[in-house]
Amino acid sequence: MDPELSSLPYPEGKQGAFSLTFDDGITSQLERAIPMMNDCGLRTTFYLGLGGEDWEERWAPWREVAASGHELGSHGTTHMCSRVLRDHLKARSLEDCTLAEMEEDIALAAQRLRQLVPQQRDTSFAYPCYQTHVGEDHNRQSYVPIVAKYHIAGRAGRSELANHPLTASLACLSSWGGERAWGPTLVGLAERCATEGKWGIMNFHGINEGHLTVAEVDFAELCRHLQLHSDRIWTAPVAEVARAFVDWREAQQLQ
Ligand SMILES: [Zn+2]
Numbered sequence: 265m266d267p268e269l270s271s272l273p274y275p276e277g278k279q280g281a282f283s284l285t286f287d288d289g290i291t292s293q294l295e296r297a298i299p300m301m302n303d304c305g306l307r308t309t310f311y312l313g314l315g316g317e318d319w320e321e322r323w324a325p326w327r328e329v330a331a332s333g334h335e336l337g338s339h340g341t342t343h344m345c346s347r348v349l350r351d352h353l354k355a356r357s358l359e360d361c362t363l364a365e366m367e368e369d370i371a372l373a374a375q376r377l378r379q380l381v382p383q384q385r386d387t388s389f390a391y392p393c394y395q396t397h398v399g400e401d402h403n404r405q406s407y408v409p410i411v412a413k414y415h416i417a418g419r420a421g422r423s424e425l426a427n428h429p430l431t432a433s434l435a436c437l438s439s440w441g442g443e444r445a446w447g448p449t450l451v452g453l454a455e456r457c458a459t460e461g462k463w464g465i466m467n468f469h470g471i472n473e474g475h476l477t478v479a480e481v482d483f484a485e486l487c488r489h490l491q492l493h494s495d496r497i498w499t500a501p502v503a504e505v506a507r508a509f510v511d512w513r514e515a516q517q518l519q
Contacts, residue, residue, distance in 0.1 A: 268430070269429065269430070269461060271512070271516075272429060272461055272512075273429050273505075273508045273509050273511070273512030273513075274498045274508065275498060275508075277495055277496070278458075278495075278496060278497065278498035279458040279459070279461060279496045279497070280426075280454075280457035280458035280459070280460065280461055280462055280463065280464070280496075280497055280498070281457065281462075281463040281464070281497070281498040281499075281500060281505045281508075282453075282454045282457055282463070282464050282465075282466070282490065282497055282498070282499050283308060283309060283463070283464070283465045283466070283499070283500060283501060283502050283505060284301070284306065284308040284309075284442075284466050284468065284486075284499065285308060285309045285310075285311060285337075285390065285419060285439070285465060285466065285467055285468065285502060286308065286309070286310045286311065286467075286468050286469065287310075287311045287339060287390055287467060287468070287469055288311070288312075288313060288339065288469060289310060289311075289312045289313070289322075289323065289326065290469060290470050290473060290474060291470075291473065292470045292471040292472060292473035292474075293310060293470070293471070294325065294326075294329070296471040296472065296480060296483075297468070297471050297483065298329060298334070300471075300480075300483065300484060300487050301334075301487060302332065303487075304487040304488065304490065304491035305491060305494070306487060306490055306491065306499045307333045307334050307335070307499070307500060307501055307504075308334055308335070308499070308500075308501055309334065309335040309336075309337050309388060309501040309502045309503070310326065310329065310334060310335070310336055310337065311337045311338065311339040311389075311390035311419075312326065312336060312337070312338070312339055312377075312380075313339045313340065313341065313343050314338060314339070314340070314341050314372070314373040314376040314377060314380075315340070315341035315342055315343070315373075316341075319341075319376060320376075320379070320380070323336075323380055326380070327380065327381070330380075330381045330383070330384070334501065335384065335387075335388065335501030335502065335503050335504065336377065336380060336381050336384070337377070337387060337388045337389060337390060337415075337419075337502065337503070338370070338373040338374055338377045338387060338388075338389045338390070338414075338415065339373070339389075339390050339392060340369050340370060340373050340389070340392055341369050341372050341373045341376075342356075342369050342392075343392040343393075344356065344357065344358055344361055344366075344369070344392060345357065345358060345392055345393035345395060346358045346359065346393065346395050346397075347359050349393060358395055358397060358398050358399075358400075359398075359399060359400040361398040361399070362398060362399075363398055363405055363407060363410065365398075366398050366407045366410055367407075367410045367413075370389070370407075370410050370411060370414050371414060373389075374387065374389075374414040374415065384503070385507075386415075386416040386417075386503040386504070386506065386507050387414075387415050387416065387503055388415050388416060388417040388418065388419060388501075388502040388503045388506060389411050389414070389415040389417070389418045389419070390418070390419045390467075391411070391418060391419065391420050391421070394420055394421030394422055394439070394467075396408050396411075396418075396420050396436060408420075408433075408435050408436045409435070411435045411436075412434075412435035415435070415503075416434065416503050416506045416507060416510065417434045417435065417437060417502050417503060417505075417506035418434070418435040418436055418437060419437050419439050419465055419467070419502060420436045420437060420438065420439065421438070421439045421440075421441065421467060422438075422439060422440065422441050422467075423438035423439070423440075424440075425438045426438065426453075426456065426457050426460065426462035426463060426464040426465075427462055427463040427464070427465070428460075428461075428462050429461065429462070429463070429509060429512060429513075430513075432463065432509065434506050434509060434510070437463075437465055437502070437506075438465070439465040439466065439467050440453060440464065440465065440466050440467065441466075441467055441476075442466040442467055442468045442478050442483075443467075443468070443469060443476040443477060443478055444477065444478065444479075445478055445482060446482055447481065447482035447483075447484075447485030447486060448485070450466065450482060450483075450485070450486040451485060451486055451489045453466070454486065454489065454490060454493075454497055455497075457497065458493075458496050458497050463505055463509075465502065468483070471483055
């Protein structure tokens with residue numbers, strides 16, 4: 265534990281926290297990731313894009329996922345990213361977007377998420393493409409305050425840092441990309457969180473699927489490790505760890 269800390273925000277005996285997050289609701293998450301995590305007793309967060317006329321029908325199978333203890337989070341309704349990630353100017357991008365438009369997007373997604381999983385007290389948000397701004401250059405503005413208004417936590421990216429209980433910005437949390445990662449690398453990151461008393465967040469998309477894939481064998485190695493060491497490493501959904509941080513911070517101030 266960090267010598268600066270006299271206690272940690274984690275449940276009894278746990279030295280650090282780890283969240284395995286999945287974006288975009290793709291098939292291999294339902295077919296591969298969820299059965300593997302359920303077998304190992306691990307719960308996590310799935311970020312769903314809540315746009316389109318058919319959002320309710322599209323995400324109906326995920327209600328069962330939430331009922332088994334996983335968190336469903338918001339990935340907005342438009343998945344708007346910076347144009348620098350594309351080689352054309354045809355689609356709207358964060359550079360063309362205003363804060364008011366972004367708030368409309370985030371508020372609508374938050375309302376739909378509440379409809380989908382009304383039992384979830386706290387909800388979290390994943391920034392599409394890990395980007396946290398609208399506009400560009402002299403007009404560039406952060407939309408982190410909007411995420412903070414609607415959600416207990418926001419998962420940004422990508423950084424070498426894990427989130428420290430005292431200093432982490434809950435609406436702009438650091439995360440690591442898990443795509444193409446080797447099993448021992450993933451295990452090492454989880455162990456580093458336990459050693460440092462921090463909260464690490466991994467981002468995944470597909471398991472053996474898509475261009476941001478992680479191999480099933482590597483993901484399985486991570487899940488087995490987290491199961492075997494669940495006495496020390498707290499694997500939990502993002503909103504749940506964020507709530508523990510909020511409560512712990514409040515308790516520290518009362519002392
Ligand atoms: Zn996405």
